[in-house]
Structures are given as C-alpha cells and as structure tokens.
Amino acid sequence: MFEDLGEFLGGTIIFLYGLTILNFFVKWVNKKFRAQIKKNDLVFKGFSALMKVVVKYHKVFGVMTIGALLLHFLVQFFTYGFSLTGAMAASVLIFQVALGGYGFYRKKRGGLWLKLHRGIAVLLMIAIYLHVE
Ligand code: HEM
Ligand code: HEM
Helix, strand or coil, rough: HHHHHHEEEEEHHHHHHHHHHHHHHHHHHHHHHHHHHCCCCCHHHHHHHHHHHHHCHHHHHHHHHHHHHHHHHHHHHHHHCHHHHHHHHHHHHHHHHHHHHHHHHHHCCCHHHHHHHHHHHHHHHHHHHHCCC
C-alpha cells in the first residue's frame, strides 16, 4: 500500500513539474504560432484559456511541488530508507523553487535569475530522470 502511495506522490511531483514548465512552452507557441492560432476561434479560445491558467498559477504549481516532495520523501524514507538520486533531485527542486520566489519578489523579468531558472528547469528534468530510471 505504501509502495503505491509513494509512487503516486512521486508521479504527482512530476505532473506538477510538467505544469510549471508548460509556462515556457505555451509562451513559445504563442509567440511562434500566434497568427495560425488566431485563425480558428475555438483553438484561439482554448489556447488562451490554457495559457492564462498556466501563467497565472505557475508559482502555485511550483510551490505545490514542495508539498508533494515532502509527502513523497516521508513515505519513501520510512518504506525504503534514503535515496541518493532522490536527494539530488530534491535539492535541485528546492533550489529551483527558492530561485523562482527570489525572481518573483525582485519583480524584474529577465536577467540572470531567469536564465538560471530556465537552465535549472532542464537540469531538474535530468535529475528526475536519473532518479526514476
Ligand atoms: C524531485 C524529487 C523527486 C521526484 C520527482 C521523485 C519521483 C519518484 C517517482 C516517480 C518514483 C516511482 C518510480 C518507479 O516506481 O519506478 C520514485 C520512487 C522512489 N523515490 Fe522519489 N522522487 C523525488 C525525490 C525523492 C526523495 C527526496 C527521496 C528520499 C527518500 C526519494 C525516494 C524514493 C524511493 C526510495 C523510491 C522507490 C524506488 C524503488 O521503487 O525502488 N525520492 N520517486
Ligand atoms: C518546479 C518548480 C519550477 C519550475 C520547473 C519552473 C520553471 C520555470 C520556467 C521554465 C520559466 C521560464 C518561462 C519563460 O520563459 O517565460 C519560469 C519562469 C518564471 N518562474 Fe518558475 N518554475 C518553478 C517554480 C517557480 C516558483 C515557485 C516561482 C515563484 C514563487 C516561480 C516564478 C517564476 C517567475 C516570476 C517566472 C518569470 C516568468 C513568469 O512570470 O511567468 N517559478 N519558471
């Protein structure tokens, strides 16, 4: 039972992580394909709604990953014990969320912090892959 719960919580972290990186992809699609998207009313409405949720709740999804991480850690630690790859992925995730918070409070878009924040999003994907692989 705890095995399933631990796996589910790990999957929840990955799902929330996926929602946070959509922030980048919806903006990219919006920039590159704006003209095509606008051609179809339904596609335009659907895409705009998706983009609004993804951008507006980016911080919320990001902070929620920490909650899921904490639960995953508790379940896995008391079921299997310590995991080095898990601790590595968790360190990157915690740093990423702290950096996002820093960027948010600085209120300045762009700059070194955002470059780092984007780069660490990729590093986090690699760290998660190494952990679940
Ligand atoms: C970004 C952070 C993390 C993510 C996204 C994550 C995700 C996952 C996922 C999806 C699984 C299920 C994999 C599978 O069944 O094949 C898993 C398993 C596991 N995780 Fe994590 N995890 C993270 C951090 C941690 C931490 C901090 C620990 C420390 C205790 C940990 C310990 C484990 C253990 C022991 C397993 C079970 C491995 C096994 O089935 O043999 N994880 N994790
Ligand atoms: C799993 C955690 C997170 C990941 C993987 C992540 C990833 C990203 C990525 C890839 C971007 C670039 C989007 C673009 O190019 O415009 C971005 C932007 C941004 N992130 Fe995060 N982020 C995370 C958590 C957070 C948190 C917790 C906060 C704030 C509390 C935050 C605040 C921001 C801000 C302010 C931007 C600038 C663009 C915008 O406002 O949408 N991030 N994030």
